[in-house]
Amino acid sequence: MEQNPYLLGVDAKQAPDGDTLLDPAFETGFKVPRCPHCEGDRLKPDVVFFGENVAPQTAAKATSSVEQAGGLLVVGTSLMAWSAFRLCKAMVEQGKPVIAINHGKTRADELLEMKIEASCEQVLPWIAEQLGAR
Incomplete structure (x- = not known):
C-alpha cells in the first residue's frame, strides 16, 4: 500500500473466480512493487498463474x-x-x-x-x- 496508497478504501467487488473487479482507471497509476531483497524488476508471489507451467x-x-x-x-x-x-x-x-x-x-x-x-x-x-x- 506504500506505493499505491490511493487503493486504500477502494470499494472493490470480488468476482466468483476470486479476481477483484476494479474500475480500469485504478490500474493506470498502479506501481508494481520491487522485491525488497534483490531489488528485482517485479515482486511475484510463489504461485503458478493460469497459463504458466508448474515446475x-x-x-x-x-x-x-x-x-x-x-x-x-x-x-x-x-x-x-x-x-x-x-x-x-x-x-x-x-x-x-x-x-x-x-x-x-x-x-x-x-x-x-x-x-x-x-x-x-x-x-x-x-x-x-x-x-x-x-
Missing part, C-alpha cells in the same frame, strides 16, 4: 503427496488447469475421496465425493475449529 520438481512432489494422502481437499478453484485436475483424477483412480469447496462449477464435479458450494473464507475457519486448530 517439474513441484509436480513430482504433488504427485508423491497424492499417492501418500488419504484424501484431497480442493479449495477455491475451478480445476480448469490440467496440473491441478490431474491430481483429483489420480486420487479417484486410487479410490480416495476428493472434496471441493468452491462457488460454481469445477472441472472435477463428477469426480467429487462432496462439494461445498460456499465461500472458502467462511468454511475454512469452521473446518479448522472442528479439527482443533488454534
Whole structure:
C-alpha cells in the first residue's frame, strides 16, 4: 500500500473466480512493487498463474503427496488447469475421496465425493475449529 496508497478504501467487488473487479482507471497509476531483497524488476508471489507451467520438481512432489494422502481437499478453484485436475483424477483412480469447496462449477464435479458450494473464507475457519486448530 506504500506505493499505491490511493487503493486504500477502494470499494472493490470480488468476482466468483476470486479476481477483484476494479474500475480500469485504478490500474493506470498502479506501481508494481520491487522485491525488497534483490531489488528485482517485479515482486511475484510463489504461485503458478493460469497459463504458466508448474515446475517439474513441484509436480513430482504433488504427485508423491497424492499417492501418500488419504484424501484431497480442493479449495477455491475451478480445476480448469490440467496440473491441478490431474491430481483429483489420480486420487479417484486410487479410490480416495476428493472434496471441493468452491462457488460454481469445477472441472472435477463428477469426480467429487462432496462439494461445498460456499465461500472458502467462511468454511475454512469452521473446518479448522472442528479439527482443533488454534
